[in-house]
Amino acid sequence: MHFGGIYEDETVGKMYDRRLMGRFFAYVLPYRRMLVTALMVLPLIAASKLAQPWIIKVAIDEHIVKGRMEGLPALAAAFLAIIFAESILMFAQVYLLQWVGQRVMYDIRVRLFSHIQRLSTRFFDQTPVGSLVSRLTSDIEVLGEMFAAGIVTVVGDILVLAGIVGIMLYMNVQLSLVTFSVLPVLIWVAFAFRKWMRLAFRQVRARQANLSAFLAESIGGMAVVQLFNRERDEAAEFRRLNASYIEANLPVITWDAALYAVVESLSSVAVALIIWYGGGEIVKGTLSFGSLVAFIQYIEKFFSPIRDLSAKYSVMQGAMASLERIFALLDNQDREPGALPATDKPAGAAPACGGAPGHALQSICFNDIWFAYKERDYVLKGFSLQMKRGEKVALVGETGGGKTTVTRLLSRLYDVERGSITIDGTDIRELQLPALRKRIGVVLQDPYLFSGTIAYNISLGDPEALKRVEQAAAVVGADRFIRELPKGYEEEVRERGVNFSAGERQLISFARAVAFDPEILVLDEATASVDTASERLIQQGLEGLMQGRTTLVVAHRLSTIRDADRIVVIHRGEKAEEGTHAELMAAQGVYYRLYQLQFKD
Numbered sequence: 001m002h003f004g005g006i007y008e009d010e011t012v013g014k015m016y017d018r019r020l021m022g023r024f025f026a027y028v029l030p031y032r033r034m035l036v037t038a039l040m041v042l043p044l045i046a047a048s049k050l051a052q053p054w055i056i057k058v059a060i061d062e063h064i065v066k067g068r069m070e071g072l073p074a075l076a077a078a079f080l081a082i083i084f085a086e087s088i089l090m091f092a093q094v095y096l097l098q099w100v101g102q103r104v105m106y107d108i109r110v111r112l113f114s115h116i117q118r119l120s121t122r123f124f125d126q127t128p129v130g131s132l133v134s135r136l137t138s139d140i141e142v143l144g145e146m147f148a149a150g151i152v153t154v155v156g157d158i159l160v161l162a163g164i165v166g167i168m169l170y171m172n173v174q175l176s177l178v179t180f181s182v183l184p185v186l187i188w189v190a191f192a193f194r195k196w197m198r199l200a201f202r203q204v205r206a207r208q209a210n211l212s213a214f215l216a217e218s219i220g221g222m223a224v225v226q227l228f229n230r231e232r233d234e235a236a237e238f239r240r241l242n243a244s245y246i247e248a249n250l251p252v253i254t255w256d257a258a259l260y261a262v263v264e265s266l267s268s269v270a271v272a273l274i275i276w277y278g279g280g281e282i283v284k285g286t287l288s289f290g291s292l293v294a295f296i297q298y299i300e301k302f303f304s305p306i307r308d309l310s311a312k313y314s315v316m317q318g319a320m321a322s323l324e325r326i327f328a329l330l331d332n333q334d335r336e337p338g339a340l341p342a343t344d345k346p347a348g349a350a351p352a353c354g355g356a357p358g359h360a361l362q363s364i365c366f367n368d369i370w371f372a373y374k375e376r377d378y379v380l381k382g383f384s385l386q387m388k389r390g391e392k393v394a395l396v397g398e399t400g401g402g403k404t405t406v407t408r409l410l411s412r413l414y415d416v417e418r419g420s421i422t423i424d425g426t427d428i429r430e431l432q433l434p435a436l437r438k439r440i441g442v443v444l445q446d447p448y449l450f451s452g453t454i455a456y457n458i459s460l461g462d463p464e465a466l467k468r469v470e471q472a473a474a475v476v477g478a479d480r481f482i483r484e485l486p487k488g489y490e491e492e493v494r495e496r497g498v499n500f501s502a503g504e505r506q507l508i509s510f511a512r513a514v515a516f517d518p519e520i521l522v523l524d525e526a527t528a529s530v531d532t533a534s535e536r537l538i539q540q541g542l543e544g545l546m547q548g549r550t551t552l553v554v555a556h557r558l559s560t561i562r563d564a565d566r567i568v569v570i571h572r573g574e575k576a577e578e579g580t581h582a583e584l585m586a587a588q589g590v591y592y593r594l595y596q597l598q599f600k601d
């Protein structure tokens, strides 16, 4: 479980990665017009920032010092107008950038989700759901921050900085050089802090990942935690992870605060230098008073983007790490299997079940199939089974024997490694997945219900199935309890169907299978036992469900088994016995012993 280790490999990348940004840019490209508009506003904002101290300088030097009133109101008005224009431009720029950011996030989310939908069952076996959810949510959110935190406006900041340097040099070269003497220190500090911050961030993100993974598991398994009185230990573990997260944050806070303080005091030093040196220049008459005031204002405008640098830096770093993870997922090619061209028929796929494709005697044929989830660890070893159209075959055997696996292979959640499965003589690997899955209706061992109405859960939004909802519910006998619900078919199902009993959930999932009207039915009976009344209901439901369909059922209830046309006993991935209930009982083999075991009471 979740004690100690790091759950997710936390990659803390570079601040800027050309390759990643190049790929990311492809998503921004469709919105280039908006982006360019936002960028075009940047020089205007920079100009208005630069103009303000200049107006003050003119007001002081040309009017206040000289005692000339005329023109002063006009200057004040110009100052106001510039501030007003700047705020409008800022609004436009922030809005445009955020708009682009939101669209880009939307597009990446859609792309990522449809990519995930096409990944194979094996991929989902190996990937924690939590990590996929965070790819689609928090990782993409971080990309949005890149727009929100004004990374793009760094271009604007650079314009402002360059403009300030230019204007200061124009006003007074010597004073500018004196002021700029703090710059080497500033640059050194910024670079040194960046290095330290990067290490600290790595820790923070790793521990944050631990914390989220722990939460996902612990909240997901809350019922177990509560039933086994594990709250105290879970809380202790949470405190530990939480504390280690805070601990990792402390250096970041320290560096952040220190950077802020250092930049702040350097800017004060610069102001002090201006007053000391500039004051002397005024006395000597080589600098105007207005220029001195303008100098001080420019210096403040010079330092403020530098102060924000650390925040922008951390956003960029987070964004690079997120991009890395998002692209890694997009690059994952572990797709659901496609259809093989008929000529590529795998070896060993001879139609051993007899008959030519199209009119074979057997409906379904498992022909010497081998399969392993993990390399070489075979779960099925040369399993064969033939089923006639309309036949009802039950798979039984001890737990872990491979029964469910047989059903998964039939609907191609996984592909067989050796041997073949044919339906009406055609290898299922030659069929397109949607075509194959349209023919097979599957009832899973643990029926999964979505949040939505009952009608939605039966039809899953399929228009054809929707027409058959009530009829399907009636066939499996689910209509009785549904009709008693206050809103009937429109009753809301909460996440995973928690507001329904296990038996009701099963009946809904039976109705779902019927609504899709498949010719083949695969039924993995729930192992959980239900009370006798529900058992009878479910039994009746099953009969309705199986009517007229070729059915492969993983059976746990002996009542289901008894009237199966054939029973196949699977033992450690191999067929141990096959026959009707009566035949197998008479043989007194594995089935007989299983039966005895279950009925010994």
Ligand SMILES: Nc1ncnc2c1ncn2[C@@H]1O[C@H](COP(=O)(O)OP(=O)(O)OP(=O)(O)O)[C@@H](O)[C@H]1O
Residues within 6 Å of the ligand: 125, 373, 374, 379, 397, 398, 399, 400, 401, 402, 403, 404, 405, 406, 554
């Ligand atoms: N997704 C998976 N990844 C790895 N191993 C798996 C996976 N699913 C099943 N197995 C393993 O394959 C074996 C067969 O599992 P399967 O579910 O087919 O058994 P079963 O006969 O249906 O059991 P039960 O009666 O308990 O449902 C088991 O040993 C199981 O641990």
